[in-house]
Each structure stands twice: as structure tokens, then as C-alpha cells.
Amino acid sequence: MDHRTSAQDVMRCDLCETTVVQIHCDTCLVNLCTACVGKHMISDESNDHKVVKFQARKSTPLYPRCTSHNKERCEMYCKQCDIPVCISCVALNQHLGHELSKIMHVVGEKKDIIIKERNELNDTIYPTYQDIASGVQNRMTQLEKEYGDLSTAVTKHGEDWHREIDKLVKKLKAEIEEMKNKHLQTLQKHLNEVNKNISDIKEEISSVEIAINTNDLSKLFSVMSNVHIYRNLPHKIMLSLPKFIPRKIQGEELNKLFGALSLSSLTSDKHCYSMKTTQKSPEAGSSPQVKQLRDESEIVTTIKTGYGIYLFNEACLSDEDIWTSGKDSTMKLYSINQGSLLKSITTKSGEWPSNIAVTKSGDLVYTDYVERTVNIVKNEKIEEVIRLQNWKPKDVCSTSSGDLVIMNNDESNQSKVVCYTGSSEKQTIQFDDKGNPLYSPSSLCFRYITENRNLDICVSDDTARAVVVVNQAGKLSFRYTGHTPAPKNEPFNPRGITTDSQNHILTADYNNDCVHIIDQDGQFLRYIDCKLSDPMGLCTDTYDNLFVAQRNNRQVKKVKYLQ
Missing domain, CATH: 2.120.10.30 (TolB, C-terminal domain)
Structure with a gap:
């Protein structure tokens, strides 16, 4: 266990690490025992060490170092230049004619501004960003569902098309079957008529052969020829079969028929987010x-x-x-x-x-x-x-x-x-x-x-x-x-x-x-x-x-x- 920082032990000197802390250097932010104060003071003589009792630590203002005079601390503030200045800056007239104030007078105003901004960060800006993040996360979750619904809609529409196409194919096949049967019936009727004439012609040829080969003249004179009837050949049945003319499907045309996605957008709008307030509705x-x-x-x-x-x-x-x-x-x-x-x-x-x-x-x-x-x-x-x-x-x-x-x-x-x-x-x-x-x-x-x-x-x-x-x-x-x-x-x-x-x-x-x-x-x-x-x-x-x-x-x- 670290005996310097443990909550179960007293604070120890940062230099010797054994003796209980009694003094604090507000300049270096170092905890010291009485014996180590001198050692610390001579360790860095360039610093203006401010040593106080440990209970009064951080009570001494730690003035900022001057950017022009490295060893000087700034106890004044130039309002025109909006910067801290040291006594040497003032003595050298580097801010002649400017309004100068003690830096501690400006500190209060500065603290008020910082505290106000901190409160705004805590009470308004931070909760607003949390709400925005939550809203974006919720929107992402919603998008997953909505795009899933969109895919489902496309799939369902595809299934609807398949059903309609199946119905259309079935309807066309039924029409083909109906046309085929009609044509077959017509041809069968025509065939029956032709076959009957063939039978009649054969029978007449047989009768003529008998009459020719007999010596019975009465049979010869009884022959009634129907040749003139058979010379008139039946009408030829002319059939014209339907043709299936498939319509070529181009990619763009199919998109128009099936449906297409509308254009999506991804924009930002500076007016959409509003700062969250702590007031209730x-x-x-x-x-x-x-x-x-x-x-x-x-x-x-x-x-x-x-x-x-x-x-x-x-x-x-x-x-x-x-x-x-x-x-x-x-x-x-x-x-x-x-x-x-x-x-x-x-x-x-x-x-x-x-x-x-x-x-x-x-x-x-x-x-x-x-x-x-x-x-x-x-x-x-x-x-x-x-x-x-x-x-x-x-x-x-x-x-x-x-x-x-x-x-x-x-x-x-x-x-x-x-x-x-x-x-x-x-x-x-x-x-x-x-x-x-x-x-x-x-x-x-x-x-x-x-x-x-x-x-x-x-x-x-x-x-x-x-x-x-x-x-x-x-x-x-x-x-x-x-x-x-x-x-x-x-x-x-x-x-x-x-x-x-x-x-x-x-x-x-x-x-x-x-x-x-x-x-x-x-x-x-x-x-x-x-x-x-x-x-x-x-x-x-x-x-x-x-x-x-x-x-x-x-x-x-x-x-x-x-x-």
C-alpha cells in the first residue's frame, strides 16, 4: 500500500516520503514537512515559492508567468490587449495609454464567465448532445427496421408478380388448348366427310365393275354415275396457328413495370436541432x-x-x-x-x-x-x-x-x-x-x-x-x-x-x-x-x-x- 496516498494513512512529505505533511507550496503544488521546506526552496530558485500551512493550500494566487519577462509574474491585466502583464511590462511602457487593472479584479469576472459557460455545458449543451446521440441511435435502429420493411415489400411485390405471371401462363396455356381442340374438331369433321366420300366412291367403283363384266344389259343401263359429284372436291381447311410473340424485357423497362426505389436523400439542416432546456413541459x-x-x-x-x-x-x-x-x-x-x-x-x-x-x-x-x-x-x-x-x-x-x-x-x-x-x-x-x-x-x-x-x-x-x-x-x-x-x-x-x-x-x-x-x-x-x-x-x-x-x-x- 502506498503510504503517501492511502486513505487509511496520513499524508506524507513529497520529498522525504516519511514525515507527516505540514507545509504546502502553492507555487509548485508540493506537500512538504517542516524539515524539507529549505531543501525545496533552494531546489529551484527561479520560482517565487509561496509556502503556506497545509490546511491553507491553494489559498495563494499563482499568478501567470509573463511571456515577455520569463522570471516575472503577472499581477496586472491589460484590457485593450486582453492579456496579463507584469510590473516590468508596465515600467517599460509596453502598454502605455492602455487601461490596466489588477489581475485579481479581472479574475472574478473571468470566473463568472467560466462558471456560466460550465453551467451551460452541464445543464444545456451536454444533455442536448446526449439527446442528439440518443436520437441518432434510435434513428439507426429505426432505419434497420424500415429498410427491412422495404426489402420485405420488394420481396412481396416479387411474389405478387410471380403469382400474376403464373396465372398469365396458365391462362395462355388454356387458350392454346382451346384453340387446338377447336381446330382438331374442325379437321376431324372434315376427315369424316372425306372418308365417307372415299367409302361411297369405292362402293360405286365396285358396282361399275360388276356392270361392266356382266352380260346382263339391264344392269349396265341401271348404273347411275356420281362422278360429276365427286369431281367437286371438298374445300380445303386452311388453318392458321396462333404464334406466341414474347415481348423482350429490357432492364430499364422492367424497372418501370415492376417498380423502382424513389431517390433517397442524406442532408443536414442547421435548423433541426434545438438546444435542450432544463425547463419542464x-x-x-x-x-x-x-x-x-x-x-x-x-x-x-x-x-x-x-x-x-x-x-x-x-x-x-x-x-x-x-x-x-x-x-x-x-x-x-x-x-x-x-x-x-x-x-x-x-x-x-x-x-x-x-x-x-x-x-x-x-x-x-x-x-x-x-x-x-x-x-x-x-x-x-x-x-x-x-x-x-x-x-x-x-x-x-x-x-x-x-x-x-x-x-x-x-x-x-x-x-x-x-x-x-x-x-x-x-x-x-x-x-x-x-x-x-x-x-x-x-x-x-x-x-x-x-x-x-x-x-x-x-x-x-x-x-x-x-x-x-x-x-x-x-x-x-x-x-x-x-x-x-x-x-x-x-x-x-x-x-x-x-x-x-x-x-x-x-x-x-x-x-x-x-x-x-x-x-x-x-x-x-x-x-x-x-x-x-x-x-x-x-x-x-x-x-x-x-x-x-x-x-x-x-x-x-x-x-x-x-x-
């Missing part, structure tokens, strides 16, 4: 970080969804993936950063979904207007959660306490919001305190619904040209009917609606190609006007990035609007 009970609105919003990412006609909605699955839906029975999951298609789900009925949402647990929810159902997708299997009678669902919003569904009746003369827990109704919101309808009755209108962080229920009603906000009890808080002047001076036409961590309410204005930002009390704050086009559905991620579904060009735009 609003759901955890603490106040959200205060964020200011940007003077100019910025589009940072564009996702091309490839829908054939219109794009209507999107819903964030995470900060990396987003679900989309349009006038198509297929709902598509895209990578936000790469813009690549990750997954597709087809609605159970084959109808296009009225709207989509994502639950807190990450399951996809969609409404089917034609089937009158609200459905959830779990493990790629679709389950019916709600089936309505005499009502049809328009939009759905998934909250921590259940689902909010806005719907209209079959006659399209009533609309209401129903709060569900599972498939059970727990609240219906339809009229204000005076008994007037809160929402306009129309089957042709677009309606979107969301819940704010303060539990207000917000509905965009394009027929009424208003955003209708009620509190948790269903009592009307306010109606927002737009702001003037609008970017295009067109009437307010609200479509998609969402909220953020600041309790802002954001709604797409389809006519003016912009997004309105209002506060939780309905006061207009700002437009997001950054060359959007036909905005429809809206959603935000956990970093308050806004996603805008553009109807006609079928693109999703990621927008930064908060600082």
Missing part, C-alpha cells in the same frame, strides 16, 4: 419558456408529399416525422428532415379522411365522413373507435383527456363539438348562453379543431369566417373574425388551426395565403406572411416550429416564427 406543471415572435418568419424545410389532387392536413408524430392526408385514401408518414416517405396507411373504407390527428401515445387517428366513423391506427391495424348516428365527423383533435370531434348532422343544419373519452361522450358543445348556435351548419365548409394549453377549445369555421373559442366548460370566450389590412385584402377565410407553447392560436387564412397569430384572448398579434400558397392544415412540434399543408402544390412547409 407545460403538462409537467411549470411555466413554459417565454419566446418572442420573430419580425420575419422563415421557411426552413419543404416536404413534397406527391398527392395527386389536393393536400389538406398534417399532424406531427414527433419532431422528426409527420403524417399527411389529402383527397386520397392513403395517409402518408414523411421524414421531416429528409422529406422521404416512411409509411403509408390506406383508410378502411377506401374514402379519403376528413382529417387526421396523433394521440399522446403516437397513434394515428382519422375521421371518415362517409362512414361516419372516427378510427385509430395501432400497429398498422385500423380500429373503429366511434360510429355516429345521424351525424358526420369533420375534424378530430386528440388531447390528454380524450378526443374532440366537430361534426354536422345529416341535414347539414346543425353543428357541434363532442368531447369523447374512448367511445363515450362526456360533453357536447353546441349553443351559447342565449341558445344561439356556436358553429355554422354546412356540410361543404372546412372545419378544424384544436385545444389550447389553457384547455380552451378552438374551432376555425370558414362558413362563418371566424375562429370560435370556448372555455373548458363550453362557454363562449370570443370570436375572432380577422384583421385588416390583410396581406391580399381578401375576406378572412380560416382553415387549419393549431396552438403553441405560448398559448398563441394560429389559423391559416386560405384567401390571403398567410397565417394569423392571435393570443389566448383573441387579440391579433402578427401575420406569418412568407410566400405561403393555399394554406390548409396546421400543426406545431415541441419546438414550436409551424407546419403548413399547402392545398394545391401538395407541399408541407416548416416555418420558424418564434425566436
Whole structure:
């Protein structure tokens, strides 16, 4: 056991290694006994040794050596040059006219800066890099599965082709067999007719031979010749056999027929990672970080969804993936950063979904207007959660306490919001305190619904040209009917609606190609006007990035609007 450092023994002198430590040299960071102090002092006379009692070690400031005067220690600091300086530097006027301070006065400021940066490293930067590493590792694991699914899809498609080819070969062989039998039957009938004539001709030849060789003249005159009939030879059956004309398969042509991989992408985006904060989310009970609105919003990412006609909605699955839906029975999951298609789900009925949402647990929810159902997708299997009678669902919003569904009746003369827990109704919101309808009755209108962080229920009603906000009890808080002047001076036409961590309410204005930002009390704050086009559905991620579904060009735009 090392008797100098063992926790079971006292500290010993670094020179003699036997006597208990009593003195410490703050300059050389050496532990000494009283007897060894002199020996240490003369061992290096170039150093200005600062010896103190062992209990007071590291209490003496160890000033940095001067880069210009090697034997001097720097007890001053030049703020213009941002370097420590010694007395000789000052005496030689090397920093004449510069602002000089005692180095200990600067040390406090320097320590504050270092401590602040250390805290930032500990509390923010290091956890952020840990999250990034974890996210990358999770993405790698996910990629393994997704590429496995991709290979499985190709294999399955190949098996489908083999089945179809086998069916095609069987069908062609059956057609060949049918043609062969038809031709054989025709030839057999022709052969039977020819053989009968042969038999008749032989019989007539025999009769003629008898008549010729007899002396009975009556038999000779009784011969009736059919030679004129047999001179007319039967029609020859001309057969034309089918030919199998195989189509040459070129490599590129086969790719087009079979299917090909879309282009993958591998890019980096400086806007994707955000620094982790130590604040808890609003759901955890603490106040959200205060964020200011940007003077100019910025589009940072564009996702091309490839829908054939219109794009209507999107819903964030995470900060990396987003679900989309349009006038198509297929709902598509895209990578936000790469813009690549990750997954597709087809609605159970084959109808296009009225709207989509994502639950807190990450399951996809969609409404089917034609089937009158609200459905959830779990493990790629679709389950019916709600089936309505005499009502049809328009939009759905998934909250921590259940689902909010806005719907209209079959006659399209009533609309209401129903709060569900599972498939059970727990609240219906339809009229204000005076008994007037809160929402306009129309089957042709677009309606979107969301819940704010303060539990207000917000509905965009394009027929009424208003955003209708009620509190948790269903009592009307306010109606927002737009702001003037609008970017295009067109009437307010609200479509998609969402909220953020600041309790802002954001709604797409389809006519003016912009997004309105209002506060939780309905006061207009700002437009997001950054060359959007036909905005429809809206959603935000956990970093308050806004996603805008553009109807006609079928693109999703990621927008930064908060600082």
C-alpha cells in the first residue's frame, strides 16, 4: 500500500516520503514537512515559492508567468490587449495609454464567465448532445427496421408478380388448348366427310365393275354415275396457328413495370436541432419558456408529399416525422428532415379522411365522413373507435383527456363539438348562453379543431369566417373574425388551426395565403406572411416550429416564427 496516498494513512512529505505533511507550496503544488521546506526552496530558485500551512493550500494566487519577462509574474491585466502583464511590462511602457487593472479584479469576472459557460455545458449543451446521440441511435435502429420493411415489400411485390405471371401462363396455356381442340374438331369433321366420300366412291367403283363384266344389259343401263359429284372436291381447311410473340424485357423497362426505389436523400439542416432546456413541459406543471415572435418568419424545410389532387392536413408524430392526408385514401408518414416517405396507411373504407390527428401515445387517428366513423391506427391495424348516428365527423383533435370531434348532422343544419373519452361522450358543445348556435351548419365548409394549453377549445369555421373559442366548460370566450389590412385584402377565410407553447392560436387564412397569430384572448398579434400558397392544415412540434399543408402544390412547409 502506498503510504503517501492511502486513505487509511496520513499524508506524507513529497520529498522525504516519511514525515507527516505540514507545509504546502502553492507555487509548485508540493506537500512538504517542516524539515524539507529549505531543501525545496533552494531546489529551484527561479520560482517565487509561496509556502503556506497545509490546511491553507491553494489559498495563494499563482499568478501567470509573463511571456515577455520569463522570471516575472503577472499581477496586472491589460484590457485593450486582453492579456496579463507584469510590473516590468508596465515600467517599460509596453502598454502605455492602455487601461490596466489588477489581475485579481479581472479574475472574478473571468470566473463568472467560466462558471456560466460550465453551467451551460452541464445543464444545456451536454444533455442536448446526449439527446442528439440518443436520437441518432434510435434513428439507426429505426432505419434497420424500415429498410427491412422495404426489402420485405420488394420481396412481396416479387411474389405478387410471380403469382400474376403464373396465372398469365396458365391462362395462355388454356387458350392454346382451346384453340387446338377447336381446330382438331374442325379437321376431324372434315376427315369424316372425306372418308365417307372415299367409302361411297369405292362402293360405286365396285358396282361399275360388276356392270361392266356382266352380260346382263339391264344392269349396265341401271348404273347411275356420281362422278360429276365427286369431281367437286371438298374445300380445303386452311388453318392458321396462333404464334406466341414474347415481348423482350429490357432492364430499364422492367424497372418501370415492376417498380423502382424513389431517390433517397442524406442532408443536414442547421435548423433541426434545438438546444435542450432544463425547463419542464407545460403538462409537467411549470411555466413554459417565454419566446418572442420573430419580425420575419422563415421557411426552413419543404416536404413534397406527391398527392395527386389536393393536400389538406398534417399532424406531427414527433419532431422528426409527420403524417399527411389529402383527397386520397392513403395517409402518408414523411421524414421531416429528409422529406422521404416512411409509411403509408390506406383508410378502411377506401374514402379519403376528413382529417387526421396523433394521440399522446403516437397513434394515428382519422375521421371518415362517409362512414361516419372516427378510427385509430395501432400497429398498422385500423380500429373503429366511434360510429355516429345521424351525424358526420369533420375534424378530430386528440388531447390528454380524450378526443374532440366537430361534426354536422345529416341535414347539414346543425353543428357541434363532442368531447369523447374512448367511445363515450362526456360533453357536447353546441349553443351559447342565449341558445344561439356556436358553429355554422354546412356540410361543404372546412372545419378544424384544436385545444389550447389553457384547455380552451378552438374551432376555425370558414362558413362563418371566424375562429370560435370556448372555455373548458363550453362557454363562449370570443370570436375572432380577422384583421385588416390583410396581406391580399381578401375576406378572412380560416382553415387549419393549431396552438403553441405560448398559448398563441394560429389559423391559416386560405384567401390571403398567410397565417394569423392571435393570443389566448383573441387579440391579433402578427401575420406569418412568407410566400405561403393555399394554406390548409396546421400543426406545431415541441419546438414550436409551424407546419403548413399547402392545398394545391401538395407541399408541407416548416416555418420558424418564434425566436
